Amino acid sequence: MCSTIVLKHGELGxxxxxxxxxxxxxxxxxxxxxxxxxxxxxxVIRYHSLSPLLK
Structure with missing residues (x-):
């Protein structure tokens, strides 16, 4: 599976x-x-396999 992984969280909000x-x-x-x-x-295309969203 080719998931997108968060490397650095952005600013809150x-x-x-x-x-x-x-x-x-x-x-x-x-x-x-x-x-x-x-x-x-x-x-949706950009973030469809974002790892935190798949859990």
């Missing part, structure tokens, strides 16, 4: 976009598709 994670297929897909998708759909 700033959301996942301020968190530093490992780079994998999630980010690759996000970078390629974000111009063509609504923001909420792009967000």
């Amino acid at each position: 700033r959301g996942l976009d301020s968190t530093i994670t490992t780079w994998n297929h999630d980010e690759f897909g996000f970078q390629k598709l974000r111009r063509y998708l609504p923001p909420d759909m792009a967000w």
